[in-house]
Structure formats: C-alpha cells, structure tokens
Amino acid sequence: MSVGTAGPPPLAACAWEMALASLVLIPVAWAVDGPRTTIDWTPELVLLILYFGPVATSFCFVVSAEVGRRISVFAMSNLTLGVPIIGTSASVAFLGERLSLGSLAGFLLIISGVVIAPWAVKRKA
Structure with a gap:
C-alpha cells in the first residue's frame, strides 16, 4: 500500500470489480445470445478455462497495471x-x-x- 492512501491497494479492488462486472454482464449475454442449452465439458475446455481465467488474464492484468505505474x-x-x-x-x-x-x-x-x-x-x- 502506498504512503498517504487509504483503503486497499488498487489491484485488490480489481477482483471485485471484475466479479461485479461479470454479474452484470451475464444477464446481458443471455438477453443478446439466449441461454446456452448445452456445454460440452471436455477436459480441454476445463483446462482452457483454468488457464485463461486465473493464469493468463490475471497475469496480464497485473503486468499491465505495474507497467502503467512506471510509464506515462x-x-x-x-x-x-x-x-x-x-x-x-x-x-x-x-x-x-x-x-x-x-x-x-x-x-x-x-x-x-x-x-x-x-x-x-x-x-x-
């Protein structure tokens, strides 16, 4: 946490921001595309979800935030x-x-x- 700031670090709030955005966008997706009737839960799909969510997206977001602090x-x-x-x-x-x-x-x-x-x-x- 930086000196002179109150509250949690900005990256800590981002997880909640993304979770709230997901909750808001799920009904929008259903309204636009309709509910998904079936999902073929293959091992490949599960691995992709586990990789793209917490690993790739989170890593890139944190790196982007840190780079953003250091450049204009x-x-x-x-x-x-x-x-x-x-x-x-x-x-x-x-x-x-x-x-x-x-x-x-x-x-x-x-x-x-x-x-x-x-x-x-x-x-x-």
Whole structure:
C-alpha cells in the first residue's frame, strides 16, 4: 500500500470489480445470445478455462497495471492500442483466420491514431 492512501491497494479492488462486472454482464449475454442449452465439458475446455481465467488474464492484468505505474499515460495508451492488432495478427498467423475488410479498416485507424497522437501533442506544446 502506498504512503498517504487509504483503503486497499488498487489491484485488490480489481477482483471485485471484475466479479461485479461479470454479474452484470451475464444477464446481458443471455438477453443478446439466449441461454446456452448445452456445454460440452471436455477436459480441454476445463483446462482452457483454468488457464485463461486465473493464469493468463490475471497475469496480464497485473503486468499491465505495474507497467502503467512506471510509464506515462500516453505511452500506456499507445501500448494498449496494439492489443487488437497483435491478437488479430496472431489469429491470422496461427489459426489461419482471414482478415475482414472491417478488421483491416480497424488496423488502419489504430495505426493512424498512434502516428497522429504524438504529432498532435508536439504541435499543441
């Protein structure tokens, strides 16, 4: 806990924030997609759930929070803009997925934003 702050550390509150968000989003998912009638509980599915939930998501969240404390908000914002580009590129490279026109347009918008943002900040200063 930092000196001069009250309450729990921010990362401790994040677990509750995500749990509450899940409770709110479950009814929304049911309303949009309808209830799931069957789930094929294969060993692979169970392992994926156990890995992606507590391991991959939590680890990446904590690392992201720690990096965010050490670099500027501007740099962190630009780093997080790379997430959809890396994820989509990985799915194309490793899963054989095809890029849609919408994904390509999104890539161009993200890259444009990353290029224009520093220029706009320098121009304003």
